[in-house]
Amino acid sequence: MSFLLLTLLTGILWSSPDSLSARTIGPSPALRSVLNRPVPQVPARMQVANMQLELDAQARREIQADVDALYRNENYLQIKLRRIRTYLPLVEAELRAAGMPDDLKYLVIQESSLIADAVSSSNAVGYWQFKQGTAEEVFLRVDRQIDERKNIVSSTQGAARYLGKNMATFDNWMVAIVAYQMGPGGAKNYFGSQFSGQRKLQIDRKTHWYFKKFLAHKVAFEGYQDGFVSQTESLQAVPLQGPTTLKSLAAEWSVPLERLEAYNKWTRDGHIPGDKTYTVIVPGASDIRPPVLAERRPQAVPSPSDPSLLAGNVPSASAILTSAPELYRSRRPAKAPWQHSWACEKVNSAA
Known part of the structure; x- marks a missing residue:
């Protein structure tokens, strides 16, 4: 989980739809008031997830240097703030649904600056910077047609699963967050079990740099996503199951295709397959509903006493699945991932 290359980051920022208005018309008065605020200062005590942190003077200086760097370039800052205001409500909703601490939302800002197609030097991709193998472990589809790492909702669900598994392993959110960057194996070798179950931590020069970088993003952007509304675009997450296309959805929802x-x-070619439920992100929408796709309407499954079965007319597996989508449709877990049996089984098998 490494951070994206600076050159690629700069190029994507200035070509993104959210950045065009910033470059063309400049910051609104509301955004200007945010930009004119003093740079946030790192406190001596912080509450992060379920942890109470005490920061010594040297740690505060290191973290403050990162906060200052995030505020140094006004153009870059206003683009990032617009992205935070646009995307973070969706991230917050998914973390809340998964039982994750709200503070984890700052990790997606740290990882990709909320850029969908960000690519790191180690070939990690998307909002949460997953490599392909890790993405598939958390049930994200990655192939020539679909790359859910670039879907803000799906990738946040995957990140919640991954972070929840880390928490189940280490029982400490600091270690779970660092394990997001170095992997569970690397975190186990680096930390051992010294922080397991600890809720009060001292942050000093020995604290891992990645966690201090995370704290810098929390200090820099906490509370700022509500500081301005104008010139940002509201997004709606619409779950639906294909097959369909973005082109047909744009026509049905009266949304410009290029914005969709x-x-x-x-979706690499604009096609949405019918293998499971996907989430389409719709800009500027308020009450978009999934279309009724005729080709996916349920078909009746014959009962065991149906005469057609006695005649040898056995329904295909695809017909049975189509008639019972609840059997294979992806569902959001009602519990936090580390409370599920699958998480415990994977942790135990890895131990």
Whole structure:
């Protein structure tokens, strides 16, 4: 989980739909008031997830240097703030649904600056910077047609699963967050079990740099996503099951196709397959509903006493699945991932 290359970051920022208005018309008065605020200062005590942190003077200086760097370039800052205001409500909703601490939302800002197609030097991709193998472990589809790492909702669900598994392993959110960057194996070798179960931590020069970088993003952007509304675009997450296309959805929802494509880079060619439920991100929408797709309407499954079965007319497996989508449709877990049996089984098998 490494951070994206600076050159690629700069190029994507200035070509993104959210950045064009910033470059063309400049910051609104509301955004200008945010930009004119003093740079946030790192406190001596912080509450992060379920942890109470005490920061010594040297740690505060290191973290403050990162906060200052995030505020140094006004153009870059206003683009990032617009992205935070646009995307973070969706991230917050998914973390809340998964039982995750709200503070984890700052990790997606740290990882990708909320850029859908960000690519790191180690070939990690998307909002939460997953490599392909890790993405598939958390049930994200990655192939020539679909890359859910570029879907803000799907990738946040995957990140919640991954972070929940880390928490189940280490029982400490600091270690779970660092394990997001170095992997569970690397975190186990680096930390051992010294922080397991600890809720009060001292942050000093020995604290891992990645966690201090995370704290810098929390200090820099906490509370700022509500500081301005104008010139940002509201997004709606619409779950639906194909097959369909962005082109047909744009026509049905009266949304410009290029805008729909800009927020749904996860479908490489604009086609949405029918293998499971996907989430389409719709810009500027208020009450969009999934279309009724005739080709996916349920078909009746014959009962065991149906005469057609006695005649040898056995329904295909695809017909049975189509008639009972609840059997295979992806569902959001009602519990936090580390409370599920599958998480415990994976942790135990890895131990």
